Amino acid sequence: MRHTLTRRDFGLGATASGALLAGTGRARAAIRPIKLGSLLPRSGYEAPIGQSCQRAVELAKKMLPEMGHAIEIVDVDTESKPEVARTQAEKLIREGVEMLVGAFDSGQSFAIAQVAEQHGIPFVINIAADPAITEQGFKYVFRNFPTSVMLGTQGLARFNDLFTATGASPKTAVLMVVNDTFGQTMLRGIHALMPKANLPFEIVDTISYDPQAKDLSIEVAKAKAAKADLLMAVTRLTDVILIVREMVKQRYEPMGIISPGSPGMYQTQFVKVLGKYADYAITNIPWLDPKQAFAHRFEAAFNQAYPGEVCTLDAGFTFEGFVICADAYKRAGSTRPQALVEALKATNIKERVMIGGPITFDAKGQNVNLPSAVVQIRGGKPIVVLPAENAELAPIFPVPGWSQRG
Amino acid sequence: MRAMAARDLSPRRAAALGLFVAVMLLLPLLVNAYIVSVLVVVLFSAYFGQSWNIMTGFAGQLSLGHALYVGLGAYTSAALFVHFGLLPWLGMLAGMAVAALAGGAIAALSFRFRVGGVYFALLTIAFAEFTRILFDHFGWVGATEGLFLPVANLAHDDPLRLRGSPRMFYYLLLALSLAALALSHHLLNRRVGYYWQAIREDEEAARALGIDVFRYKVAAMALSAAMTALGGGVLAFYDNNLYPDTVFAMSRSIEIITAPIIGGLGTLFGPVLGAVLLTGLGEIMTNLSNAAEISGLKQWFYGAALLAIVALQPSGLWPWLRRRLGLEEGRR
Numbered sequence: 001m002r003h004t005l006t007r008r009d010f011g012l013g014a015t016a017s018g019a020l021l022a023g024t025g026r027a028r029a030a031i032r033p034i035k036l037g038s039l040l041p042r043s044g045y046e047a048p049i050g051q052s053c054q055r056a057v058e059l060a061k062k063m064l065p066e067m068g069h070a071i072e073i074v075d076v077d078t079e080s081k082p083e084v085a086r087t088q089a090e091k092l093i094r095e096g097v098e099m100l101v102g103a104f105d106s107g108q109s110f111a112i113a114q115v116a117e118q119h120g121i122p123f124v125i126n127i128a129a130d131p132a133i134t135e136q137g138f139k140y141v142f143r144n145f146p147t148s149v150m151l152g153t154q155g156l157a158r159f160n161d162l163f164t165a166t167g168a169s170p171k172t173a174v175l176m177v178v179n180d181t182f183g184q185t186m187l188r189g190i191h192a193l194m195p196k197a198n199l200p201f202e203i204v205d206t207i208s209y210d211p212q213a214k215d216l217s218i219e220v221a222k223a224k225a226a227k228a229d230l231l232m233a234v235t236r237l238t239d240v241i242l243i244v245r246e247m248v249k250q251r252y253e254p255m256g257i258i259s260p261g262s263p264g265m266y267q268t269q270f271v272k273v274l275g276k277y278a279d280y281a282i283t284n285i286p287w288l289d290p291k292q293a294f295a296h297r298f299e300a301a302f303n304q305a306y307p308g309e310v311c312t313l314d315a316g317f318t319f320e321g322f323v324i325c326a327d328a329y330k331r332a333g334s335t336r337p338q339a340l341v342e343a344l345k346a347t348n349i350k351e352r353v354m355i356g357g358p359i360t361f362d363a364k365g366q367n368v369n370l371p372s373a374v375v376q377i378r379g380g381k382p383i384v385v386l387p388a389e390n391a392e393l394a395p396i397f398p399v400p401g402w403s404q405r406g
Numbered sequence: 407m408r409a410m411a412a413r414d415l416s417p418r419r420a421a422a423l424g425l426f427v428a429v430m431l432l433l434p435l436l437v438n439a440y441i442v443s444v445l446v447v448v449l450f451s452a453y454f455g456q457s458w459n460i461m462t463g464f465a466g467q468l469s470l471g472h473a474l475y476v477g478l479g480a481y482t483s484a485a486l487f488v489h490f491g492l493l494p495w496l497g498m499l500a501g502m503a504v505a506a507l508a509g510g511a512i513a514a515l516s517f518r519f520r521v522g523g524v525y526f527a528l529l530t531i532a533f534a535e536f537t538r539i540l541f542d543h544f545g546w547v548g549a550t551e552g553l554f555l556p557v558a559n560l561a562h563d564d565p566l567r568l569r570g571s572p573r574m575f576y577y578l579l580l581a582l583s584l585a586a587l588a589l590s591h592h593l594l595n596r597r598v599g600y601y602w603q604a605i606r607e608d609e610e611a612a613r614a615l616g617i618d619v620f621r622y623k624v625a626a627m628a629l630s631a632a633m634t635a636l637g638g639g640v641l642a643f644y645d646n647n648l649y650p651d652t653v654f655a656m657s658r659s660i661e662i663i664t665a666p667i668i669g670g671l672g673t674l675f676g677p678v679l680g681a682v683l684l685t686g687l688g689e690i691m692t693n694l695s696n697a698a699e700i701s702g703l704k705q706w707f708y709g710a711a712l713l714a715i716v717a718l719q720p721s722g723l724w725p726w727l728r729r730r731l732g733l734e735e736g737r738r
Contacts, residue, residue, distance in 0.1 A: 043702035090440040184550040
């Protein structure tokens, strides 16, 4: 049968060729690695956590290309200062970085966000909890970390899960809070949410202390004098080490010490410094999902590269920050900021490192699928003990006294 | 007595100053946004250094807590803007008044009870720390949660409301630094300047000559605090967020004094030179440490630079450079 080329055939052919060419062009464009800028406080007063995040950056450089993502990461140190974060963000953009990831701290993240907005460069926040960041109407800023309000809500919700799972229920609690940005935001959240959280205990005393305090013996003595069943603690790292040391010294043995979502008790230094006294400390916090294959791969790579270090949420969220960027670039097929922003808005990553539903962003650029887990130190390691579907071990509560530990 | 400004500028010095101003005016038009952001940091450092220099360099009273006045200026103007929509310039005037009162009160308390030298320095640290803790609990300005100014990405700079690009802030800070330079020059050549220098060199001798030492020391502190607060106000509108832990930080007080010490304490141009050198070389060190993946190289450099200056040029770099350039100021 003879076939002649009609005008309709020509049109269809042209359209198909165009689509094919466009597809080839997109595929070709995707081959070029996207340049991602990492901004973290690797020196200065936030250096320990900045270094912890940096380990995930090093792993992202290796693992993401192996997973087929065309990325190149340029990393810089913000020196724990917002003004350095700002100039370094400017420098990275000047050097052709097409997306930014960082910066652990709210002040530094806010400084970078302003630069990102001015230049129209997408910025994915790995860790920063101040709710105000996503309330500014930024168009290029996305956060894959719970706000302090979310952390407080989720953290309190896990208390009842723990009491239900263990059948133990304290009637009173004393709350120790570090007096810094994070601590006070959490405190307000706790006071606001306590009436709705339906918790079995009441807070009989709230003890606030300076983050730079070198001795917390008086505060711990005050907590002990409250004779409460439970110690709730909103802390940083050095202060919680001081608190536990004083608790051992003063033989203060409540049913347990639980953080509703603050740093400190899941960190490597806490375990290294306190040894057996670090065991059984509980933090309700977003954590790596032991039931996800991707999390296992990440943790295995982490443990191989950094033996002796604990793979914490700092590393997990930082790694996910780069996964989000790589995924957006893959779907956008372009390094145009607007295309990347549209791809980020449509993010729906189901294979995660952290516990929770798919990574998606709301209209403000906030991921709201970020539940907390109950993480307990067991044998010197942070272990997920709740929710049951993610747990590696069953929770132990009340915890053994100081003298009953190996 | 240390070298001081001459009453009149020699043609050579006038030409050097003119060249410096011309270069600074043209610079943002020739460099990229990254360099402009670094230059903004340079100018903040220069301006704060000049303000501190009046208190310590001219009047000889060591203040180690000048972050207090940065914070008072920043918080006053930002809070008035956020809560009442007051124009930043009016807010900054209020901030200057608050800081001048605070500085004057601290100085009056200290000097009335003859607290001087290192004890006065410790007292300035104590007041800065005390205020930081106070602001940690001051809910009206956000306490530890911080005070956020609404961010606006405008197509054009709005100098009236201080909403705009880093380039706008560069020119604003350049104007402030030049004004501070002019004011310092003017004061040094007036009676008050001579009195301050007399107090700095020998307080007892100055008192014996009939100088009201208490009054002039309090005036130096109030003026220095007010000037610092003005810079703090600009900082608030540049950063758009304020946390007590960073604004009132001890590290900020130390950074304020580093540039004038490196550049030349008590000299007019020393704080500017110190700021240019420290921030410029600091930025190079930051980039080197990023390239070499050695975190904290900059802090090492700062320490080494301070040691080297103290050992080799204890009076700072500007007096040495001035001699080399043939710009020696008149001596009295």
